[in-house]
Amino acid sequence: MSSATLIALARPTFQVDAAQKFFDQARELIESLGVTLNGPENLVMTPEDTEAAKAKLKSDEDLYILLNASFSDASPAVSLLAGVKGNVLLWSVREFGNVGDRLLLNSMCGSNLASHALRTAGKKAVHIHGNPDEAHIKESLQGALAGKLPSIGEPARIDGAKADSARVDLALASLKGKKIGAIGDAPTGFTPCNYDAGILNEYFGIEVINKSIPEIFADIAAVSLDEESAEYKSACEAQPSLKDVPEKEARVNASTRVALQEWVGANNLSAIAMRCWPEFAVDLGACPCGAMGRTATSGTPAACERDVYGAVTMLLLEALGSGTNYLVDTVDLDEKEGIIRIWHCGSASTELAVDPNNATQYIHCNRKLGVAGNFPLKTGPVVLVRLDSDIDPANKSKLRLVMTSGESLSAPNRFQGNTATVRTNAPARQLVNGLIQNGFPHHTVVSWRDIRPEVRRMAERLAIPLTEW
Secondary structure, three states: OOEEEEEEEOOOOOOHHHHHHHHHHHHHHHHHOOOEEEOOOOOEOOHHHHHHHHHHOOOOOOEEEEEEOOOOOOHHHHHHHOOOOOEEEEEEOOOOOOOOOOOOOOHHHHHHHHHHHHHHOOOOOEEEEOOOOOHHHHHHHHHHHOOOOOOOOOOOOOOOOOOOHHHHHHHHHHHOOOEEEEEOOOOOOOHHHOOOHHHHHHHHOOEEEEEOHHHHHHHHHOOOHHHHHHHHHHHHHHOHHHHHOOHHHHHHHHHHHHHHHHHHHHHOOOEEEEOOOOHHHHHHOOOOHHHHHHHHHOOOOEEEOOOHHHHHHHHHHHHOOOOOOEEEEEEEEEOOOOEEEEEEOOOOOHHHEOOHHHOOEEEOOOOOOEEEEOOOEOOEEEEEEEEEEOOOOOOOOOEEEEEEEEEEEOOOOOOOOEEEEEEEOOOHHHHHHHHHHOOOOOEEEEEOOOOHHHHHHHHHHHOOOEEEO
């Protein structure tokens, strides 16, 4: 192979100087292998960058390397690579920084999103994870450039015991008539957050009720000062650390919490899925993670990024006995220790904290606005599950499930927000590889109760394919 194309994606809300450094190192490494390197010479961060890159993209390469130098949504990946004939190699790099710092890159999640979107568009991709100075990355690139894509593999599939059918049937019956409130549109380039309302109603009897961002903002503005003050006081009493968050932002959260609760009550909603950025930060000057966490603590699951199937997964697991659960990204891998880190930016119920009475409320890790939780998630055995759409024409349900398990270890909160360090039962590197190369969503739902037998039986009863590792 005489040439290859390298495209590096990034986002300004993450650490751009580090992303640029990884891009420079990646270019240097690939060029050292004697290959002519094509592709944009700058980080692709905006729609304009994507269009400029597309205009110059070679159409006849054998290999296209998509480096997530930091997080990016999947729209550039789809725009640039969904139609190419050559192979696509996704490359994510490792997290760094001090314990308790923000998630500086979120590169792996970007590759996860890109893979899901490319799969949805009919394009397969292969994934590698590691920094340019790691020997296995050089070996993987050498092989790919020679026409042999890396084959990391995935864990062995599990076919475990199933729960009693009658009990699972009762759980499924309990879902019929439930409603999910969906606020706003799915973020651009977040294909896992799209949903089919007809399928949800057919398989689970769940209805989706929609509200726009302008409508929820109007609801928030209509909250009275007395209601806002009462909620702010209650939240401060529950978590005194909230008093250290700028009061203006905390009060916007209080009004958001009141508006959400009133909407939940008025429509008998069982869960919400809310577009939580960028409008809240940009237009209201606050982040709603704290309000979503309070909503979850009160018993209504709350999924961020308008992830309706994520919210459905939360409801499914609750019906099957999970108790309070949480929607997370897989953001970090230490294959030598056999661990992954699951995380989201601060909307967990305080019930899920290692110390629920000291579940610190803080500012959002990227936006630097209140309110977001900043505490580690509790320890113990965990199960990760996700309901997703499926493009396989042979699958009549048009749905699929993925499940795996491990143990949440006692560890500091590695990244600002809510983090759990999980020693996976499956080999960690192969697990991450399986999730990404099979195009499963970036969001999974974590349960601290072992509901695997129930999930297996549910999948069987509904004829929804289940991948379990």
